[in-house]
Amino acid sequence: MTDTHWSADTDDDGIVWIRFDHATGSANVLSSEVLLELNEMFKAMTQTPPRGVVIYSGKANGFIMGADIKEFTGMTSPERTYELAMQGHELFDRLESLPCPSVAAINGFCLGGGLELSMACQYRLALTNPKPILGLPEVQLGLHPGFGGTVRIINICGVRAGMQIQLTGKPITVDKGRKIGLIDRIATEDNWRQAAKELIGSGRPKQKAPLMDRILGLGLVRPFIKKSLIAQVRSKANPKHYPAPYAMIDLWAKYGASVSRGYEAEARSFANLMATSTAQNLIRVFFLQNALKSQGNKPEGKIKNVHVVGAGVMGGDIAAYCAYRGLNVTLQDREQQYIDPAIERAHKMYAKRIRDDERREATMARLKSDVDGAGVADADLIIEAIYENQEAKQELYAKLEKDMKPGALLATNTSSIPLQELRTNLREPQRFIGLHFFNPVAQLPLVEVVRCDDTEQSALDSGFAFVKGIGKFPLECGSAPGFVVNRILGPYMAEAMRLAEDGVAIEDIDRVAVDFGMPMGPVELVDSVGLDVALHVSKVIGGSMEGPVGDRITAMVEQGQLGRKSGQGFYTWVNGKAQKSGAPRGDVPEDAEDRLILNLVNESVSVLADGVVTDADLLDAGVIFGTGFAPFRGGPLNYAKERGMDEVIARLRELAGRHGERFEPHSGFGDL
Numbered sequence: 001m002t003d004t005h006w007s008a009d010t011d012d013d014g015i016v017w018i019r020f021d022h023a024t025g026s027a028n029v030l031s032s033e034v035l036l037e038l039n040e041m042f043k044a045m046t047q048t049p050p051r052g053v054v055i056y057s058g059k060a061n062g063f064i065m066g067a068d069i070k071e072f073t074g075m076t077s078p079e080r081t082y083e084l085a086m087q088g089h090e091l092f093d094r095l096e097s098l099p100c101p102s103v104a105a106i107n108g109f110c111l112g113g114g115l116e117l118s119m120a121c122q123y124r125l126a127l128t129n130p131k132p133i134l135g136l137p138e139v140q141l142g143l144h145p146g147f148g149g150t151v152r153i154i155n156i157c158g159v160r161a162g163m164q165i166q167l168t169g170k171p172i173t174v175d176k177g178r179k180i181g182l183i184d185r186i187a188t189e190d191n192w193r194q195a196a197k198e199l200i201g202s203g204r205p206k207q208k209a210p211l212m213d214r215i216l217g218l219g220l221v222r223p224f225i226k227k228s229l230i231a232q233v234r235s236k237a238n239p240k241h242y243p244a245p246y247a248m249i250d251l252w253a254k255y256g257a258s259v260s261r262g263y264e265a266e267a268r269s270f271a272n273l274m275a276t277s278t279a280q281n282l283i284r285v286f287f288l289q290n291a292l293k294s295q296g297n298k299p300e301g302k303i304k305n306v307h308v309v310g311a312g313v314m315g316g317d318i319a320a321y322c323a324y325r326g327l328n329v330t331l332q333d334r335e336q337q338y339i340d341p342a343i344e345r346a347h348k349m350y351a352k353r354i355r356d357d358e359r360r361e362a363t364m365a366r367l368k369s370d371v372d373g374a375g376v377a378d379a380d381l382i383i384e385a386i387y388e389n390q391e392a393k394q395e396l397y398a399k400l401e402k403d404m405k406p407g408a409l410l411a412t413n414t415s416s417i418p419l420q421e422l423r424t425n426l427r428e429p430q431r432f433i434g435l436h437f438f439n440p441v442a443q444l445p446l447v448e449v450v451r452c453d454d455t456e457q458s459a460l461d462s463g464f465a466f467v468k469g470i471g472k473f474p475l476e477c478g479s480a481p482g483f484v485v486n487r488i489l490g491p492y493m494a495e496a497m498r499l500a501e502d503g504v505a506i507e508d509i510d511r512v513a514v515d516f517g518m519p520m521g522p523v524e525l526v527d528s529v530g531l532d533v534a535l536h537v538s539k540v541i542g543g544s545m546e547g548p549v550g551d552r553i554t555a556m557v558e559q560g561q562l563g564r565k566s567g568q569g570f571y572t573w574v575n576g577k578a579q580k581s582g583a584p585r586g587d588v589p590e591d592a593e594d595r596l597i598l599n600l601v602n603e604s605v606s607v608l609a610d611g612v613v614t615d616a617d618l619l620d621a622g623v624i625f626g627t628g629f630a631p632f633r634g635g636p637l638n639y640a641k642e643r644g645m646d647e648v649i650a651r652l653r654e655l656a657g658r659h660g661e662r663f664e665p666h667s668g669f670g671d672l
Helices: 032-047 078-096 113-120 137-141 149-157 159-168 174-179 192-202 211-216 222-234 244-255 262-274 277-293 313-324 336-353 357-366 374-378 390-403 457-469 485-501 506-516 522-529 531-540 547-558 592-609 616-627 636-643 645-659 667-671
Strands: 006-010 015-020 052-057 062-064 102-106 109-111 123-127 185-187 305-309 328-332 367-369 381-384 409-412 432-436 446-451 473-478
Touching (some): 032 078, 078 113, 078 262, 102 192, 109 113, 123 192, 149 244, 149 262, 159 244, 174 185, 277 473, 277 616, 305 374, 313 328, 313 336, 313 367, 328 336, 336 357, 336 367, 357 367, 381 390, 409 457, 432 457, 446 616, 457 473, 485 522, 485 592, 506 522, 592 645, 592 667, 616 636, 645 667
Parallel strands (some): 015 052, 052 102, 123 185, 305 381, 409 432
Antiparallel strands (some): 006 015, 432 446
16 A cells, blocks of 8 residues: 555554655655545554554654644634644544554654654654654744644643643653653664564553642642643743743643543644734744755855854854864964863853763863964864954954965954955955854854855855854845844844933833843843943944933943943843842833834834845844844734834834934835
């Protein structure tokens, strides 16, 4: 029996081996077509049951990556979505009800609908794998599992482990899965088929949640557990902006993972969430990630050796992160005393992130001090990260060019000096690019890949491949003052300073932005970036912090009040955290949110109109991943479209009349 995506073979023992190999994709995903085809297979098996069923993947890169998210876009009809979800439930119920044992043989990534399918099987067999590959990441799309996962994960693993997998959306390893009962057996590439047969012949009942979790699921106990779960979620997700985790908790609290009532309730809740702007925008963000990762062509050579010049906070952390991601890195500065703090910071990061002693030692060994610059000759990529001085940088480039091997790529991490000014004396100016990281390097996912008008595509391709290779998102942008992220953040942070000058309490200003959906407020952001850096960027992008605002920040910088790094800025900082009272301090103008957010939106339109980024979707992606702009709003330009362009333009004109010409809507709105 052979079909498009699934094929089935029956062995001499009467066991049917069902192979999933998506016909048109590099990874297995569950589309409507795929599910309908599998449903027909199960119908036939129900009529003539085999001795057992094993579902496995024909893809080397994993079992099933989840549902086909392309089908999620535009699904804004709750009734239609509910119907589709119930069709999925019918299929998985048919699998679970087969009159024979079933095994999911998991050879790699098993996420979302893939894990839900595996939980409908009687047994889950996983191949040895150190990576986190088992998960229900739907919450990251503003959803919860929709094919029975909210019920089955609780019934198999219990509320304690099962709810954490759903609420965090983070995958776990197969070893962790074995400990919590999600995985029944772990096998190797050599013996998994035999292990699957043994599970089928074992006669073991399906895994059930531990007794303690079944007690916690009793109707009288659930309300108390619900309070605890909500308290855990509330600190990370505003229910107005991210309803999905609260919907998961409500389902369990109301139905207790009931097989008779929970599935239908899950499908209805899933359909309602899918219709929200949060889900549709987070699905949009998923595709924006892919758009960032799809930039560029595959380069001829691979970057394995990286040489970083400048062991300050940025250079040192870039070097440390590159080594952490598997590259060989040499770190250069004028003297060893400047490199030592960077190496020490790197080792602290590795100690936190790498538990395996052997892997941690190997990572440390990949990062080497290099005062003399011996690593230049072997480097595939050289990143300059010294202080912002054009003459000093150009003097360094002249030295580097003498020792660089043919084909090596030279890049700068400058945040302010245009590339066309830095490259004037280079032998191959068209192969010089910017790789602008953000602080903290290990946490922020975006890297601006900066070009001039005549930059060679092959140089950009190498830059894109390097950024993607270290697990970050590249954003191609033109060499213009502030590039993208700093240029857009400048007016936003400056407006926060103006609100403060108007007498609005800084905590209230930050609260307005956080209520909108920003990860932190603009005043705290200024402190985090550093007042000295913010002031410097302001000068680069054209003085967004002028007048009393600029005078105040200049005075604070002169007094050494630089923000988080000095312990004192607008806030007092203790152990890296801004000290706040948490209570409203005073009256907040009704237009405070629009003054902050529409200023940022207006500047985003300006960046697009100036051609710094040439694609509106990529610009939205860059602002989300570079500034933390509320992901559930889909980016600043998408926010303007959803709010209504005419309304946004009218509001900007109103703000301009009230507060000044800085709010005049950019002419680029007409081109959106």
